[in-house]
Amino acid sequence: MKSHARVVVIGGGVVGVSTLYHLALKGWSDVVLLERSELTGGSTWHAAGLLPLFNMSYTVGQLHKYSVDLYKRLPAETGQDVSFHVTGNLRLATHRDRMDEYQKYCGTANTIGVPFQVIGPREVRELWPLAEIGDGAETPAIIGALYHPDDGHIAPADLTMALRKGARSRGAEIHEQTEVTAVKRTASGEWHLTTTKGDIVAEHVVCATGNYARQTGRLFGINVPSIPVEHQYIVYDESPELKAYRQNGGRELAVLRESDQSYYLREERMGWILGPYEAGAPARFADGVPDWFGKSLFEGDLERLLPHVEAAQRRVPSLATCGIKDIVNGPIAYTPDGSPLVGPAWGARNLWLNEGHSFGITAAGGSGWQLAEWIVEGEPGIDMMAVDPRRYGPYTSKRYVIQKNEETYRNVFVIHYPDEERADARPAKTSPVYDKLKRLGAVFGQRYGWERANWFAPPGVPAEDKWSFRRSNYFEHVGNEARHLRQHVGVIDLTPFTKHEVTGPGAEAWLDSLVANKVPTKIGRIALCHALTRRGGIRSEFTITKIADEHYYVVSAGAAERYDSDYLQQHLPASGVTLRNITMSRGCFVLAGPRARDVLAKLTDLPLDNAAFPWLTGQVAEVGLAVDVYLLRVNFVGALGWELHFPIEYAHHLFDALFEAGADHGIAMAGMRAMESLRLEKSYRMWGTDLSPDYTPYEAGLDRFVRLNKGAFIGKEALERQLAQGVPHRFVTFEVHDVTDADALGNEPLFAPDGTLVGRATAGYYGATLGKSLGLGYVKPAFAAVGTELHILILGEKKRATVLIDSPYDPDNKDLKA
């Protein structure tokens, strides 16, 4: 083994080998993979080899699509067959919500170019003659299905070997029986790895260790939120019916997924493989994989699988006549949201994760592709936030991960409602006023571990969601909250905001080098600033307030705490700037609405008129009994108002004081869903949905927040190039017409009236004060003019849409500046 390499990949499963292959493909041949046992010796060897293109996530969908395309070309490139059976993939639906889910998915599939068909029971019968359509009595009747003609199943070990050949032919080295046992940093900042076969120093390290992710993380001092869960499939003997069907010329049957019964079924050597996702599958190895486990499996637990076996037998009666040959029960890596961890680790330079894969055979190609791009080019080619390891924070305790992973596993096949909020491991991280909000009827959701009030059930209304792809039980109440805030005054608890304090003589120049806007120079000024990728895409959004000389207060999305904190930390200069993450020491209430000034005036002696306290300024104030409150005259709902950022110990006092002071004005809480409705009416772009690395500030219509004449900042050259070459997309706000019960929600395709795909929606909901169904999104520039007619596909129905002016509500910002 050589003593030095540019990259060392730890782990020789399909994911590690794919990462190695893609690094070599990008021209980095000085790359080495270390495997403690033999290639595929982890989970890869026993995987069922299914390659589902279906995924509700825009990012993961693109990774899966890349994989399927790659796996088709690999044999020709490497000379190694991978046994890719392109059988197609059939997902059955037995009720309307399931069809809604498929139709919602189709929007994403359209925008990323995955071929699919939505078919009826007759076509299901033609594609799958051995299945019962069902009469609705014992076997639920199939009402339709989603069919992917392009995917199927593959031999995971052969796939790994093909990737291995491709990597080695480009100079990559692979060492088996070589376990990494210790790690330290060299003085020059490289990684020094101790292995069972000697030492190696590397500039970059990629961890792709599957079930071992937590113990590998410990070597590097990080807590990786991936813990495996048991997953089983049953291998059946030959089926006489299947054999007869095939001998009569029937083609290999598509992989069948009866989502409503939570199982998949595919052919295997004239028999079947049946894979349920059952309740009760336990998490394993939370403290690490024991040495004895090696290439072993767990004992099969047929009892747990029986309800699914019986459901499958009802759907495919010939299954009942087949004997069971084997039960494969192996550990499958999971994360709390079920998506993998692909990207940089936090708090350590040049440490990368490709961990937590539960569909690793499917995702290996795509995740290797984008991770190699990230390492070699410095950033990925697509928006990877949905899989970025920094989407999790320090809250992922062992118990949290166990509970969430078991929940995610048993919910693999549940309907993925857009407003779904799963119950396990909650509440854990709460704002101090959580109980008060609960008493006011709050129905909570969870983001980044935080409990956030989504809406408030009025007295007599059950405080619970009925999840749906359509307008649901909370629709009316959310509308009332939004309208009340616009007409009177409302409070929103935004304590989860990410908050940093930047101080020191170098603070201004440093922040200025990170963002496209000019950082405020006058004390009390506030600026909306975007940190860009080198390609000019939007990576972060910061509201920056100059609190005092050499003192900035930097606020960003609550879900971006580790993502932003890590970025700021990594770019911190050696001296002159001090960065403090103060997320947990300050809370935030938004006080907004036409009566906001009257309410606040009762609690502070500061003059609040426009001359003394204009829009986009902030002051440090005493409010009620609270001291050191940052009063910022900004908000995300487009109303007269202030954000109160206060030392956390004043949360209860300020909450009570606001409600007392606002009683005469009918002060009321508003939740996250009302905020969504209000911000859409103002065309306010949301980080993480409307703003992402896929689009520049020019595409997002944020030109006024870019100062090309201010000196260097990350992404500036890319913006200049884009201006010279032409901006490829434009951000639009649009109204959807003739909506009865299903608004746009994001990821719907946008078409020109002639049917050409011209863009995609990134968000949508009902604008409660405008009384319009609204959407935000990106289109080709020719379709961005106000008044342009578009079509949008919502749950399979094409609806007419019209481009509106930016900020259809109060375009002149009169409310804000009142």
Ligand SMILES: Cc1cc2nc3c(=O)[nH]c(=O)nc-3n(C[C@H](O)[C@H](O)[C@H](O)COP(=O)(O)OP(=O)(O)OC[C@H]3O[C@@H](n4cnc5c(N)ncnc54)[C@H](O)[C@@H]3O)c2cc1C
């Ligand atoms: C029963 C079952 C069926 C499945 N079916 C499918 C399917 O149909 N489709 C699908 O997409 N996915 C499926 N999966 C999931 C799939 O198996 C995994 O997602 C995938 O194999 C993960 O690959 P990996 O490379 O990340 O991990 P692994 O294959 O587990 O590889 C990790 C490697 O890292 C090595 N390693 C760990 N620590 C060290 C160290 N310190 N030094 C050196 N080496 C180290 C291990 O020895 C191991 O070989 C299934 C899983 C199970 C359990």
